[in-house]
Amino acid sequence: DADVTQTPRNRITKTGKRIMLECSQTKGHDRMYWYRQDPGLGLRLIYYSFDVKDINKGEISDGYSVSRQAQAKFSLSLESAIPNQTALYFCATSDALAGGGPNNEQFFGPGTRLTVL
Amino acid sequence: GDSVTQMEGPVTLSEEAFLTINCTYTATGYPSLFWYVQYPGEGLQLLLKATKADDKGSNKGFEATYRKETTSFHLEKGSVQVSDSAVYFCAASSGAGRRALTFGSGTRLQVQP
Numbered sequence: 001d002a003d004v005t006q007t008p009r010n011r012i013t014k015t016g017k018r019i020m021l022e023c024s025q026t027k028g029h030d031r032m033y034w035y036r037q038d039p040g041l042g043l044r045l046i047y048y049s050f051d052v053k054d055i056n057k058g059e060i061s062d063g064y065s066v067s068r069q070a071q072a073k074f075s076l077s078l079e080s081a082i083p084n085q086t087a088l089y090f091c092a093t094s095d096a097l098a099g100g101g102p103n104n105e106q107f108f109g110p111g112t113r114l115t116v117l
Numbered sequence: 118g119d120s121v122t123q124m125e126g127p128v129t130l131s132e133e134a135f136l137t138i139n140c141t142y143t144a145t146g147y148p149s150l151f152w153y154v155q156y157p158g159e160g161l162q163l164l165l166k167a168t169k170a171d172d173k174g175s176n177k178g179f180e181a182t183y184r185k186e187t188t189s190f191h192l193e194k195g196s197v198q199v200s201d202s203a204v205y206f207c208a209a210s211s212g213a214g215r216r217a218l219t220f221g222s223g224t225r226l227q228v229q230p
Contacts, residue, residue: 004160033217035220042123042220042221042222043218043220044220045217045218048216048217050216059219090161092161105163105166106161106163106218108160108162110160
């Protein structure tokens with residue numbers, strides 16, 4: 001079984017709808033991240049969470065919200081979807097190094113392809 | 118803010134050719150540097166990393182050296198294979214306490230038999 005799973009894998013929705021993307025992990029990692037990938041732009045960080053009570057905005061958080069329901073679950077919501085939120089969304093996790101250093105590997109889920117019409 | 122710049126693709130090579138994908142970064146201080154690879158239909162996976170100046174990361178025949186003086190982390194492989202066809206992303210640790218990653222735009226590599 002995959003260590004980082006995302007549901008749904010594909011979603012088509014209409015402008016104005018509320019959408020939730022879910023991420024679960026069995027790696028036991030404390031840190032979880034949401035990115036979006038757009039052609040020619042690479043990955044951009046939306047939100048990240050270092051534990052259940054620590055949630056931080058990333059580079060492009062406007063129009064998104066998140067919920068860290070448990071150590072293993074981190075959901076991304078689009079309250080009112082718009083067409084320019086059409087993208088590939090990735091969840092990632094990482095372990096916390098002793099001393100909290102950033103030099104650690106992130107493990108990615110398979111992605112959710114979201115299309116907003 | 119921090120940024121990572123990669124050479125634009127796609128890069129098309131014949132099997133056994135030499136590969137270089139350029140990456141430069143802009144950051145305050147000294148970030149850790151990473152190369153991730155994304156195979157078709159999959160998420161990203163770490164290929165190699167370097168955490169301080171002059172470090173060389175290596176994996177699966179790929180290598181990259183952290184060059185502080187040129188703020189670069191170019192990816193190289195001496196002899197590519199068809200199975201290396203993928204999108205390669207350069208990334209640097211960023212944000213408060215360097216707890217997040219800033220990615221480059223990605224470079225698609227296509228290796229022909």
